[in-house]
Amino acid sequence: MKKIFSMLLFLLFLIGFSQDNPNLKLWYNEPSGNVWENALPIGNGFLGAMVYGNVEHEVIQLNENTVWSGGPNRNDNADALAALPKIRNMIFEGKHKEAEKLADQTFISKKSQGQIFQPVGNLNLNFEGHQKYSNYRRELDIEKAISKTSYKVNDVSYTREAFVCFSERVVVIHLTADKKASISFTANYSTPHKVNNFAVSTSNDLEITGTSSDHEGVKGAINFKGITRIKLDKGKLEQTDSSLIVKDADEVTIYVSIATNFNNYHDVSGNQDKKAADYMDRAFSKSYERIKKSHIVAYQQYFNRVKFNLGQTPQNDLPTDVRLKNFRDTNDPQFVTLYYQYGRYLLISSSQPGGQPANLQGIWNNNLNPAWDSKYTININAQMNYWPAEKTNLSELHEPFLEMVKDLAATGQETARTMYGARGWMAHHNTDIWRSTGAVDGAFWGLWTAGGGWASQHLWEHYLYTGDKEFLKSIYPILKGAALFYVDFLVEHPLYKWLVVNPGNSPENAPKAHNGSSLDAGTTMDNQIVYDVFTTAIRAAAILKEDAVFVDTLQQLRSQLPPMKVGKYNQLQEWLDDIDDPEDHHRHVSHLYGLFPSNQIGAYKTPELFAASKNTLMQRGDVSTGWSMGWKINWWAKLQDGNHAYLLIKNQLTPLGVNIEGGGTYNNLFDAHPPFQIDGNFGCTSGITEMLVQSSDGAVHLLPALPDLWQEGSIKGIRVRGGFEIVEMKWENYQLIKLIVKSELGGNLRLRMPNNLILQSGGKVTAAKGENPNPFYFVDQIPKAVISEKSNIKPLELKPTILVDVATKKDNLYRFVNK
Template sequence: MKKIILLALLFEFLIASSQNGQNLKLWYNEPSGKIWENALPIGNGFLGAMVYGNVENEIIQLNENTVWTGGPNRNDNPKALAALPEIRKLIFDGKHMDAEKLANEAFISKKSHGQMFQPVGNLNLNFEGHEKYSNYKRELDIEKAISKTSYVVEGVTYTREAFVSFSERVIVIHLTADKKASISFTANYTSPHKIKRFAVSGSKDLEISGTTSDHEGVASLIKFKGITRIKLDKGTLEQTENSLTVKGANSATLYISIATNFNNYHDVSGNENQRALDYLNKAFGKPYQKLKKEHILAYQKYFNRVKLDLGTTSAVNLPTDERLENFRNTNDPQFVALYYQYGRYLLISSSQPGGQPANLQGIWNNNLNPSWDSKYTININAEMNYWPAEKTNLSELHEPFLQMVKDLAETGKETAKTMYGARGWMAHHNTDIWRATGAVDGAFWGLWTAGGGWASQHLWDHYLYSGDKEFLKDIYPVLKGAALFYVDFLVDHPKYKWMVVNPGNSPENAPQAHNGSSLDAGTTMDTQIVTDVFNTTIRAAEILKEDATLIDTLKGIRSRLAPMHIGKHNQLQEWLDDIDDPKDNHRHVSHLYGLFPSNQISAYKTPELFAASKNTLLQRGDVSTGWSMGWKINWWAKLQDGNHAYTLIKNQLTPLGVNRGGGGTYNNLFDAHPPFQIDGNFGCTSGITEMLIQSSDGAIHLLPALPDVWSAGTIEGIRARGGFEIVEMVWKDAKIYKLVVKSTLGGNLRLRLPNSMKEKSGADLEIAKGENPNPFYFVNETVEPIISKESTIKLLELKPTFLVDISTKKGNMYTFVSK
């Protein structure tokens, strides 16, 4: 009894204390109709659903995270190794298009180009006689992860609540009315799959089963099973061959379970039927209100860690679609906070420990043939999905992506050996649930060898935030393997004598000087990623006291890598030669990887490269695809230009079709590439965080890119490297008035502040000197850039800051106030 009372008290406390009373809801006064991008997403990392909120013909579109086409397979091209010397020679000789033609034959997969994430189908709820309604409203409460639809028919108020349980593996839909015996509807499944079956069991369970599609020569081995069971308060439940009809109930609760036979990327021997039944039976015994409370508690364990308050205006009273329409022309700071938290909501809902990583659409997809297969594009998009994980206090939700990287380190060994004759492991620009590592989609896009190297940096990032040395020991072989691949793969450039990646490219872009070919040797991004791979492996080996000989080897090769270049247009060069076009507005600005998410370009350590990065961004322009604008927010934050970062937020939070030639945002606040890609949501959430806190450049920099419109605000719960948590930061007139920091690991706390502060006791803070002694804030030195003789690069003027050091002890809290 005491346990139940304590649970109830905790539940009430969490609800009462959530988000300082801010209204974190997406809401609308019209149904979705037939438009999927109007529907509202719910999920628990394993199951996803889109709730349309239609009155007479409700649609609940269903996804399960392992419903993918195909089965275990490989897609390496065995011709690659023999062709590698010739392709390298062609590139060095300036015959880029000839190299690309040969690469299409010898490197690009002749098997699968990656399998597809597919939907299960729809659960349809038909309410006869509800075509004439009033007082309609639908909403998604992202504080509780619950969708709600309400309306009135003939004086009766009907309410539907839906959530994907975070405590059970089921979707729950609860139907009520304010007049008894008013709930009547028919439920049935539909599915776009070719191989499918609908049935009603003897126990009146509505069932859907099927097999995903064969794709690109890979036979499908994935079988799925979905079961809907209805619990009634009064009323009757009738069945047909493939539907259930409820008549005259006071309320009805639908429990939906979905499962597949997928165990892991090389094992599909599970029993989808038994799994679905087990999930359903476990949840069905619980009353709706108990399930709902448990769900909210489990969800808010993650969501309530971070609170953001940028102020509120009267715009908060408008429906979400109207606020989206108005945002670029009005002041609606709470809309930014809503969108920020929506990004966290989407990550919590699409990525949970033990599940699959959030894919190109998170966990929500209604198409058998989704754009880009809705898989994992690892030349930016999959990484961007996880940029908010550590910094917005969702570290556990990083696990599915980190596990995928460990999987790729296994499957990628054969690719490294077969295609490149190299040790270690590698992956190209795309992968899927089967952890494919071959080159796909054509040499222009697919002959990029840095996918594994970039993804591996997330393992290191997790260590820097958590300080978990056991984790570092576990993932060190993955870091080492990524480095060994480059040890064997790098070659000497015959003209410049640096060691370079060849073949390589700067993702999805091509200079006019190469006649439309993307292939090149020594592109800036390739070298930046190799530098990071070597830096992190060296640091990890030193911490773990491993591989002294390898450390020497990596340091030796690192010293021979090409430095970054500043070109004649005062830009950071994208290619080794000075061939950038200042009128190029390509969506990828990949060579700014060194600015973010890497820290090779710094305001304080590499001022010329810092200024060149700004020039590159200005030349590329603001409006682009949705995810590209999301990345640009992070870059402008790193450039300490809050107003320009905010301009990109306004561009991104613009209805699709308004930004000429670019993306934007759908009515349900999904990011529009277009079409929908979830990476832009996550990129923007990351960027907003970077505007408020950065911790990659030797210190915790607070309010580095505060726009004028956010002159006052509060944030709680965001995290910095080295185990520091910003428990509370309050600012006004762009100055920090109160700061509370928790040190979970101890060690030196170096703060870069916009104004002078003191300890709560009144004691002055020690002015920082030299390098930060905290090992989590070690920053590798970047080689001096080579600057074109035609360049007239001018350094940027930075805002003055106060750099201070505080010695901290593990587990203690530290409070500072403005002077």
């Protein structure tokens, strides 16, 4: 009996520890004040809120994922098709700037340049007499997705908890004090929307209604409704015409529901009043403890899948903003793991099945006119948001982006036909909730035809990680449509005779040789994306045993695409001609798409291109804007240079204003482009994963890019291609000492490791020979690189590794230990 009692106490201790893990908290000893980037983000993929943690005047800034300006619309430019031959000839003749000027007139939309993600407004809580306070602390517990603020006024200690519920569609705020009858405040709404109304209903609901903005000739069509309802323990609830007043309560729970009339990108006939009321009624019937418990359970089904440990130092005990300030000059490995898990937290909180994809700011925005409209920039940023999805075991949360790709495959058919006379579908460099696919913002940025092609590769990636053949069958028409566009759009280059994209673009960069124009024919990134689009369609068709004739067409066209080139500066050429400037430090290094996220360039199959990629990165430099640093971490990880990847992590985790060329991180650990863009958070989480495990180059490569400071550590729960889960990986002195792999699909497990391991259970280890027979690890043999006569490129020296195979069975575990 005593033994059972002791065991129960031990289990209770473990439960208590797991519910209050200080290593997974952002915390501060000062309120946010009026600085939005100091506030703490909470969300459930449908609703987002920023909690300021102010004592006297608390602000809960609110977002709903479908509150966007405008309404259903199209923004194609019908003049494009007639101008296309002339623009192509201009580019082939070297008249790039003239082509760009004509494209501005004929390709760029004369309608909407894209609509805006907009806020709902603020819930304001005003606490009279709380000007003087002590013992202040605010925190965000990312293990439970709960924000907490605590302080003391006179002899009373106050606590506020807030979360956006994962089991219900509401924001919940809970107020307590350690002395009865101590909670008094006034609640009201404010909003930047011009069309709005505030009221208190007869049932004591505080309500906000509004309509999204008109923008660029598109009338605002989103009607939203917010309801705040308060539950008291003791005390009184009074009202004015636009506020609720709580007096002398022991305990208070505030519920907030928000809904809109949005059904989908072409239907805004929903009933926002009924939806908001239904969400509220369902949640309000539950006690605070009950709804909190269900919220934590629903959230942790995602978050708890991955555990990551790099050790601790005394820096752990400092406030988050102080740790951020110190990070460049101290060893704080736990700050890296906190930031890593914070990226997962942000993705879980801003992207849920059935909701909209995470946009440029995830789901958090307080401005009617945010930077870049806070929409979807699909020449890197929106894709980067979802790089962590599969590998950090959040595959279900990829769904909103994949559903958007399906929508774009529908809306993009008309763009392909109207603007390019092509079959299939395409999208340019930007889209929004209305799934616009026209070219926007000017030809320099917007005349880029690869947005749809790149986005479609996420469908294929989801298949590679899950092996879901039914999913592959359902999305094959989309992969085929992306390829079909290029079948019709490619043209022969008059000098090189290769098939090229013209007009093409290497996003947002422009060589001096083109007089500052970004337009060209056959840019490296365009070629790489077309190669991937064709290859994916070929492989998907083969798996499904479909379209043999179409596959033959794609194979022939793919063989006529330009190969990658190594230029006179030993760089990977960005353009067909060798015109790269080694002093160009532009933040976009788009032609390294072939290194990551694609796998066309690899350490073991394309050593010259691999070395050229490193030279390109060295020439471009390290310090950049936030998302660019995030991408560079992934590249340096792929280059197996952990110390350089870690240097970029330090650049990323630097307070805004310290880096000479911009970028860094705000106090709430939001990525600073600046201003805030969430892609840098997600890119860094992806890059840290790539430092530990990679699976794109024919094998599961373990510890490919450990920095010197990560001598020991462990990670649990990350995933790799082919349905394998790294249940646990532990290392000491840079050597693997423990590995447990689960095989959900079966098939060959090829491991590339820094040291040998013994398989304790589950099968036999053999030396790897030839190509990996696991089809999820097939790597295409790309065309041989063209190397400049002026180049003296040499392959990089790589750390020695051990390459082994293990034949696995479905749903079995495989345990390895160090000799």
